[in-house]
Amino acid sequence: MSAQSDKHAVLCEKLKACDIRPTPQREVVLKVILEKRDHPTADEIFARVKASMPTISLATVYNCLETLVTCGLVRQVNLERAPTRYCPNLQEHAHFHDEVTGKVHDVELPGDFMDRLRTILPAGFDASTVELNFRGKAATN
Amino acid sequence: MSAQSDKHAVLCEKLKACDIRPTPQREVVLKVILEKRDHPTADEIFARVKASMPTISLATVYNCLETLVTCGLVRQVNLERAPTRYCPNLQEHAHFHDEVTGKVHDVELPGDFMDRLRTILPAGFDASTVELNFRGKAATN
DNA sequence: AGTAGGAATTAGAATAATTCCAAATCACCC
DNA sequence: GGGTGATTTGGAATTATTCTAATTCCTACT
Ligand SMILES: [Mn+2]
Ligand SMILES: [Mn+2]
Ligand SMILES: [Zn+2]
Ligand SMILES: [Zn+2]
Numbered sequence: 001m002s003a004q005s006d007k008h009a010v011l012c013e014k015l016k017a018c019d020i021r022p023t024p025q026r027e028v029v030l031k032v033i034l035e036k037r038d039h040p041t042a043d044e045i046f047a048r049v050k051a052s053m054p055t056i057s058l059a060t061v062y063n064c065l066e067t068l069v070t071c072g073l074v075r076q077v078n079l080e081r082a083p084t085r086y087c088p089n090l091q092e093h094a095h096f097h098d099e100v101t102g103k104v105h106d107v108e109l110p111g112d113f114m115d116r117l118r119t120i121l122p123a124g125f126d127a128s129t130v131e132l133n134f135r136g137k138a139a140t141n
Numbered sequence: 142m143s144a145q146s147d148k149h150a151v152l153c154e155k156l157k158a159c160d161i162r163p164t165p166q167r168e169v170v171l172k173v174i175l176e177k178r179d180h181p182t183a184d185e186i187f188a189r190v191k192a193s194m195p196t197i198s199l200a201t202v203y204n205c206l207e208t209l210v211t212c213g214l215v216r217q218v219n220l221e222r223a224p225t226r227y228c229p230n231l232q233e234h235a236h237f238h239d240e241v242t243g244k245v246h247d248v249e250l251p252g253d254f255m256d257r258l259r260t261i262l263p264a265g266f267d268a269s270t271v272e273l274n275f276r277g278k279a280a281t282n
Numbered sequence: 283a284g285t286a287g288g289a290a291t292t293a294g295a296a297t298a299a300t301t302c303c304a305a306a307t308c309a310c311c312c
Numbered sequence: 313g314g315g316t317g318a319t320t321t322g323g324a325a326t327t328a329t330t331c332t333a334a335t336t337c338c339t340a341c342t
Contacts, residue, residue, distance in 0.1 A: 023290065057292045078221050083328060096266055107262060121248060124280030125237055131274040139265030198321045224299060
């Protein structure tokens, strides 16, 4: 079995595990997100995907992204009013937005950090999502 | 001195303290934000302002909001892709976004909470802003 | 294998928050 | 009172995203 079809099988399994049809479009969108640990926008994903699938449409990229986010295979990151970014890192983590370069960095969190954060909520508030974003300058090295 | 001109003087002082000209438009935009402890959008602010100043334009509301946010008299709150909201609460606090009603609630934080949050950043990352957002269901009572 | 029915994809139009622009008005100084 | 830069204004432009309606693709069933 080639490395190609190996990868294909892995992606396919991930999609099927989420009960969504493993279409070629969904597969390639998921692939380009997973193969780099950055935080691309829909446009950037569209550009990367077109390399291997030139006929795909931007609407389909948006459709696939929505599906992948909903089923939890990809995380969505919204910072200020900028275009939505997509994150392959499924561990609980925070984001640091470098205000000089515009890059978004993952910030690892100690074990049960998010759960501990939840404890500051007053009674009656039940959070399904916790989002922690930093913004500032990162050392350039 | 009437309560009216009293309020006027207070708003005026706040603006002057920030080194910005206390124009009637800036004053009324700041007033409607401060007089309710909610998180209105620019549209909502525009609607409220028009009650006392029917000739103001939406562009001016956006201009004023930008000025007020930049000089720190008002906080800007971005949640997901929804329209930007504006917050009169200058204390450090988190936000809870009620996914049923759409309302945004302030969440008070223990004293130096934000500073402690900053300590989880790896060396070389210097955050000027920390943003903590919850999303979920709030008890309806 | 052939086909019906639903899901997914597609191109392009529509939407909507925000920003941009250029002209009019305003405030303050001389 | 005129000059000057700041502010306001209405409308056009921008742009990420969503919507629409038509086409294509799968899959299940006979
Ligand atoms: Mn983009
Ligand atoms: Mn609005
Ligand atoms: Zn991330
Ligand atoms: Zn607030």
